Amino acid sequence: MKSVDTDIVETYSLFMDSQPPSRPTRAPSADSARLARALGKREGFESLEQETFINLIRAYEALAEPFARLFKSHRISLPLYNILRILRGHQEVAERGLAIQKIGEQMLTREPDMTRLIDRLEKAGLAERCRCPEDRRVVRVGITDKGLDLLAHLDEPVRTTHCETMAHYSEPELTTLNTLLARARPEVSES
Numbered sequence: 546m547k548s549v550d551t552d553i554v555e556t557y558s559l560f561m562d563s564q565p566p567s568r569p570t571r572a573p574s575a576d577s578a579r580l581a582r583a584l585g586k587r588e589g590f591e592s593l594e595q596e597t598f599i600n601l602i603r604a605y606e607a608l609a610e611p612f613a614r615l616f617k618s619h620r621i622s623l624p625l626y627n628i629l630r631i632l633r634g635h636q637e638v639a640e641r642g643l644a645i646q647k648i649g650e651q652m653l654t655r656e657p658d659m660t661r662l663i664d665r666l667e668k669a670g671l672a673e674r675c676r677c678p679e680d681r682r683v684v685r686v687g688i689t690d691k692g693l694d695l696l697a698h699l700d701e702p703v704r705t706t707h708c709e710t711m712a713h714y715s716e717p718e719l720t721t722l723n724t725l726l727a728r729a730r731p732e733v734s735e736s
Contacts, residue, residue: 601729608710615702619695620669624662627653629696632672632688642675642685671695 577596580603581589590596609623616626631651635643649659656662663686666672671692677683688696711719 611706611710612703615699615706619699621671621695624652624654624656625666625671626699628662628666628686629671629688629692632686633693633696636688636693641677642673642687644677644683644685648686666692 577589580596580600583603584599590599612623612626616622621629628648631648632643645659645663648663649656663672663674666686667674669691670689672686672688675685675687677685714722
């Protein structure tokens with residue numbers, strides 16, 4: 546009869562065998578040490594993968610901040626701006642608007658409460674809802690003239706902000722960065 550301790554050791558061994566192989570230990574770079582200090586870590590990162598993941602999150606926050614300021618000055622958020630862009634993009638094709646589910650599928654980030662976001666756009670007069678006559682359960686959302694005007698007003702500042710936030714990269718660096726980031730997305734890495 547096995548003891549409990551033997552079962553734990555065997556389970557741990559199976560778990561460890563199923564883990565991806567570890568990378569050789571490396572000396573932390575100056576960037577790695579700077580990030581660890583910024584996060585208040587006393588020791589380095591557990592793995593290169595952990596450091597990379599944390600760097601991606603910190604980079605996103607830094608890159609998104611100028612957009613957040615721009616949109617806040619117009620009383621919208623990045624998700625609201627994203628919805629307006631989706632609606633404008635489908636305006637010609639979907640004359641009666643786009644189903645909320647379709648909007649959710651095309652969002653840059655997953656938003657748990659699309660209804661609340663649509664409520665905010667509707668309250669601001671930037672979008673309007675209508676029920677689908679063929680299926681009253683389906684709610685369609687369309688962009689209003691006020692929403693189109695806001696996007697037209699934001700088009701140039703958004704383009705400028707994209708250029709400013711990426712100005713420190715060369716074109717080959719941006720191409721490489723895009724390739725690497727695309728590989729991190731499941732829908733790209735599986736194809």
